[in-house]
Amino acid sequence: MHKKLERFISLLIYLSILVPFVPVKAQTPDEWVTLGKRIHGGFGSYIALGIRIGLDAMKHLNTKPRKLDVTYFDGANAPYPCVVDGIMIATVATPGQISLQVIPSKSDVSNFGNSW
Incomplete structure (x- = not known):
């Protein structure tokens, strides 16, 4: 019994060392x-948009999933739940990990400047 426990603990140690270095395979559209x-x-177009935004952000910031803190500014007329879920799927940032925050906004104007 003691020998089995030693093997199991050794296996856990090896896996904890190796697993972070295993490359993550790209996901398919399906x-x-x-x-x-x-x-x-x-699944709709706004979730796809959020996924695209998340992937594009990671590409431009040269980072990987789980390595990004996301702040989403929710506009008054924005389809926020769909887009945010798409961003969350792509970046693996979540509210539970405090790596995804949604900031409510009463007006879209303040996010982009003054209206004409």
Whole structure:
């Protein structure tokens, strides 16, 4: 019994060292849709937009999923739940990890400057 426990602990140590270095394989569009349906309850164009925004942000910031803190400014007329869920899916930033925050806004104007 003692020998089995030693082997198990050794295996856990090896895995904890190796797992962070295993490359994550890119997800297919079908997997994005399935994940969007599971998280959001359906999949539409705004979830796809959020995924695209998240992937584009990671590309331009040269970072990987889980390495990004996201702040989403919710406008008065924005389809926020859909877009935020898409961003969350792509970046793996979540409110529970405090890596995704949604800041409510009463007006879209303040986010982009003064109106004419």
